[in-house]
Amino acid sequence: MMKKISIFFLALILIFSMAGCGAESDPQMSGPADHVESETDTEPADITGADETELPSDADTEDVTNDKEPAGEAGAFDLEQGTVLLNSGYEMPILGIGCFRLSQEEAENSVYWALRDGYRLIDTARIYGNEAGVGRGIQRAIDEGFVTREEIFVTTKMWTDDYDDGAAAVDASLDRLGLDYIDLMILHHSQPENDVEAYQAMEQAVADGKLKSIGLSNYYEPEDFDRLVNATTIVPALIQNETHPYHQSMEMKEHIAQYGTVMESWFPLGGRGNTQTLFNDETISSIAEAHGKTSAQVILRWHLQAGNIAIPGSSNEAHIQENFEIFDFELSEEEMQRMTDIDKDQRFAGY
Numbered sequence: 001m002m003k004k005i006s007i008f009f010l011a012l013i014l015i016f017s018m019a020g021c022g023a024e025s026d027p028q029m030s031g032p033a034d035h036v037e038s039e040t041d042t043e044p045a046d047i048t049g050a051d052e053t054e055l056p057s058d059a060d061t062e063d064v065t066n067d068k069e070p071a072g073e074a075g076a077f078d079l080e081q082g083t084v085l086l087n088s089g090y091e092m093p094i095l096g097i098g099c100f101r102l103s104q105e106e107a108e109n110s111v112y113w114a115l116r117d118g119y120r121l122i123d124t125a126r127i128y129g130n131e132a133g134v135g136r137g138i139q140r141a142i143d144e145g146f147v148t149r150e151e152i153f154v155t156t157k158m159w160t161d162d163y164d165d166g167a168a169a170v171d172a173s174l175d176r177l178g179l180d181y182i183d184l185m186i187l188h189h190s191q192p193e194n195d196v197e198a199y200q201a202m203e204q205a206v207a208d209g210k211l212k213s214i215g216l217s218n219y220y221e222p223e224d225f226d227r228l229v230n231a232t233t234i235v236p237a238l239i240q241n242e243t244h245p246y247h248q249s250m251e252m253k254e255h256i257a258q259y260g261t262v263m264e265s266w267f268p269l270g271g272r273g274n275t276q277t278l279f280n281d282e283t284i285s286s287i288a289e290a291h292g293k294t295s296a297q298v299i300l301r302w303h304l305q306a307g308n309i310a311i312p313g314s315s316n317e318a319h320i321q322e323n324f325e326i327f328d329f330e331l332s333e334e335e336m337q338r339m340t341d342i343d344k345d346q347r348f349a350g351y
Contacts, residue, residue, distance in 0.1 A: 074260035077307055082327065084309065086237040087260035088213040090183070092153050094304050096121025097320065098266065098313030104133035106315040111137025116146050117321050123266075123311040124177075125157035125188060126169065131176035139178065154179065157188040157217060157240075158202070164194055166201025170210055186215040186240055189351075190224050196231045203234050213237040215261070218351070222255040229259065240264040242271075243308055245278055245299060248343040253307070264309040267348060269299055274348045283342050291329050294322065301326045302339045 072078065074087040083091045097114035099107045099122070107130035111122055115138070124134045138154070141147050154177065162169035174182060185202055187195055202214040215238035219225045229235060239256055243249040243265035253263050270278040278284060279295035288298045296312070300323060303310040312323050331339070 075257065075262050075307075077304065079304060079327075079330075084262055086213055086262065087235055088237045090212050090237075092184070092213075092238075092262075092309065093119070093121035094309045095119065095300065095324065095326070096123055096153070096155075096309070096311040098311035099124040099128055099130055099134055100266070100313050101272070102128070102130050102133070102313065102315055104130050104136075106130075107133035108137040108140070109317075110313075110315050110320060112140045113317050113320050114324075115141035115152065116144075117324050119320075119324060120147070120151055121153045121155070121309075121311065123155045125159070126162065126173055126176075127157070127159040127188065131156060131173060132178075135176065135178035149179075153183045155184040155186065156182055157186050158198060160189050160191045160195075163187070163191060163198035166198040167204065169198075170201065170205045174210060181209060182211050184213045184215060184238065185211050186217045186236075186238065189218045190216075190220075190228075192224075192227065196228060199228060199232050203232060206234060215239060217241065217266070220252065222252065225252070225256065235259045236261050238262050238264050238309070240266055242267045242347050242349050243303075244268055244270050244348075245281070245284065245302065245339055245342055246270070246344045246346045247348070248306070248340070248345075249308075250343070262309060263307065264311065265303055266311065268303055268308070268310040268312050269296055271348050281342060283338050287331065287335050287338065290335075291331075293326075293329060296323060297326050298331070301329065301331055302336065305331055305336060306339075 072085045074085055077084045077094055082094055084094050086092050097110055097119050099110065102110060107124065107128075111134050114122070122134060122138070124131050134154075138149075138152060142149060156173050156177065158166060158169045158173070170185065173185070174180070185205070187198055187202075199214070202211060205211040206214060214234060215236040216225070216228065217240040219228070219239055220241060225239065236259070239252065239261055241249055241252060241263065243263060244267055249263055256263065267274075269275045275296075278299060281295075284295045284298055288295045291298065300310050300312060304326070314320050314323065
C-alpha cells in the first residue's frame, strides 16, 4: 500500500515539473513589445514593407503616412539651412561662388577658398574655360578635409556650339572637372534650332547617372521656355538668368513657378562695371547702413529672401568671405518692398 502511494506522489511531482518547464520555454509568454523592439534595433525600417504590413489602428496608419510625406515643397527656400528643394528632388544651396571670367588658377583658388569658408555651391561653364581649375579647387578642399564630394553642389553649362553632340559635351565636362557626376547641368543659351536635342541628351545623362538635375539659362520669354518644356520630358529644375535689383525677372519667376522651377541669378550684383551703380543706389546703401552691412551683402540677402539663388563671382579672398556673411541678418517686409520698388526692368548685359 505504501509503495503505491509513493508512486502516486512521484507521478504528481513529475507532472507539475513538466508543466513548469513548458511555461518557461513557450515563446508566446515572452513580451511581444520586447521582440518587436529587438527587430527594429537590428534591421533598418523598410518603407516598402510598411505598406505591406497590417496596421493595428488608424493612428498607426497616420504615423506611417506622415513619415512618407516629402520633406518640403519644390521651390521652397529654407533660409535657415541655406537650401532650396528642386523639383528633381535634390536640395541645392542658395548661395554659391560663380566662376565667370576667372582663369584656371583663379577658379581653383576661388573654389578652394569658398569651400573652406562654408560655400557648398559652385557654378562654372564650358565656355568659361576653367572647369579643370574648378575641379582642382574641389579636390584640394576635399583632400584637406573641409568637405566631402557629397556635400558639394556643382553646376556647369553646355555651350551652344556643343548642342549637336550633347552626350559628348556631358562627358567632356565630367572629364575636365574630374568628377563622376555633375549635380546640375544647364543649357547656356536658348537656341531653337537644336536646343531640344541638346536637352534630350542631358535627359539621357540623368538616366545614366551622370547628371542629377538639369536646367536652362538665358531663356527670357515664357513662350521660349514652354517651347522647350513641351518638347522634352524632364521639367527644368532651374533657370539661370540675369537677375538683380534693377532687373528682378518678375515675369519669368511668376511663369516658372507653376513648374516648380526656381530662378538663379547670374550678375546678382550687377556684373563688372555695374556693381557700383547698385552699391551706390540710395535705397540699397541706406538699408546697408541700417544693418551695419555692405551694399553687396544687402543685395545678396535680398536675392535669397526674394527666392533667387545667387552666385556672385570673385577672385578676391576677402570678398568671397564677405559675400557669405549674410545669414546673420534679415530684411524687413518694408525693406523688401523698398527693394522691389527699385526694379527698372533694366538688363546690364546684351546676351
